[in-house]
Amino acid sequence: xxxAMERQTQPTEVTAERTRTRPTYTxxxxxxxxxxxxxxxxxxxxxxxxxxxxxxxxxxxxIHGHVHERQSNATRFLRREYGVGDYHRTFQVSELVDxxxxxxxxxxxxxxxxxxxxxxxxxxRIAVQxx
Amino acid sequence: MSLIPWRxxxxxxxxxxxxxxxxxxxxxxxxxxxxxxxxxxxxxxGTEGMGAWLPAFEVSETGDAVTVKAELPGVDPxxxxxxxxxxxxxxxxxxxxxxxxxxxxxYRCERRFGRFxxxxxxxxxxxxxNVTAENANGVLTVRLPRSESARPRKVKVLAPK
Numbered sequence: 619x620x621x622a623m624e625r626q627t628q629p630t631e632v633t634a635e636r637t638r639t640r641p642t643y644t645x646x647x648x649x650x651x652x653x654x655x656x657x658x659x660x661x662x663x664x665x666x667x668x669x670x671x672x673x674x675x676x677x678x679x680x681i682h683g684h685v686h687e688r689q690s691n692a693t694r695f696l697r698r699e700y701g702v703g704d705y706h707r708t709f710q711v712s713e714l715v716d717x718x719x720x721x722x723x724x725x726x727x728x729x730x731x732x733x734x735x736x737x738x739x740x741x742x743r744i745a746v747q748x749x
Numbered sequence: 750m751s752l753i754p755w756r757x758x759x760x761x762x763x764x765x766x767x768x769x770x771x772x773x774x775x776x777x778x779x780x781x782x783x784x785x786x787x788x789x790x791x792x793x794x795g796t797e798g799m800g801a802w803l804p805a806f807e808v809s810e811t812g813d814a815v816t817v818k819a820e821l822p823g824v825d826p827x828x829x830x831x832x833x834x835x836x837x838x839x840x841x842x843x844x845x846x847x848x849x850x851x852x853x854x855x856y857r858c859e860r861r862f863g864r865f866x867x868x869x870x871x872x873x874x875x876x877x878x879n880v881t882a883e884n885a886n887g888v889l890t891v892r893l894p895r896s897e898s899a900r901p902r903k904v905k906v907l908a909p910k
Contacts, residue, residue, distance in 0.1 A: 646860045652853035659847065661822035661860050663887030693809045693816075696872060700805035700820055727822030727887010730847075 641703035645681070645729075649709075653741055656715065656733040662705045663727035670724055672731060674717050679709045681729065714739035802844070802861035808869065812901050815871055815893045822887035823860070829884060831891055833877045838891065841866035873899040
């Protein structure tokens with residue numbers, strides 16, 4: 619059986635160079651496929667829900683999160699373990715996803731994407747007729 | 750739980766005479782912190798049975814307060830505990846895995862879950878009664894106002910008569 623995530627094993631590179639020089643970070647993601655959908659969970663702390671941009675085009679899923687500078691440059695930092703910058707990640711997903719029905723929510727810094735499969739991609743149980 | 754010896758570095762930075770050099774140096778320090786911070790979270794030392802991740806922190810200070818931020822994506826604010834004891838700030842909590850995730854084929858599994866606890870030494874005495882904490886978009890911000898005695902004071906220099 620072919621799975622919707624078949625061609626996704628090779629991570630795709632960002633094709634176009636970004637014009638801004640801010641650092642960009644790769645969010646950690648979990649991707650799970652069940653019978654009805656692909657579920658993508660991405661840790662993107664510090665982004666406002668309105669600044670998360672999700673696009674699905676020609677089988678390419680792009681997640682982008684714009685992070686605003688959190689503190690002024692005048693602040694004296696004693697410890698900085700994480701950088702502040704945009705989040706960006708791209709995945710190649712097969713066309714078996716119903717692009718119209720993709721749903722996204724962002725709660726407590728985690729982006730949750732539901733990518734429902736089109737009807738033909740869902741496993742079907744075929745009743746066997748006996749005589 | 751290990752305490753972080755940030756104070757040592759801070760004192761070193763003060764001795765350096767040239768400001769340009771000192772800012773370059775602090776950038777390098779941050780680079781190291783970030784690298785070893787990740788290293789540390791991969792192999793949590795001294796957190797027996799505490800789980801497999803440590804959130805990243807950012808500590809900054811202004812004249813009247815110390816601000817500690819922690820990246821806690823996916824942590825329910827109800828699952829976070831913030832305590833101040835003397836000049837030690839402890840943040841602990843738990844990141845729970847989504848229940849709907851359990852069934853199905855997993856293609857990527859990069860996010861980490863479990864309990865965490867981190868303690869840091871604060872640079873000055875703080876007013877523990879007025880500490881505020883809020884969790885917005887997965888970033889916890891704890892603001893600790895300096896205690897009255899620890900605030901910087903401007904001293905007027907009198908000219909001799």
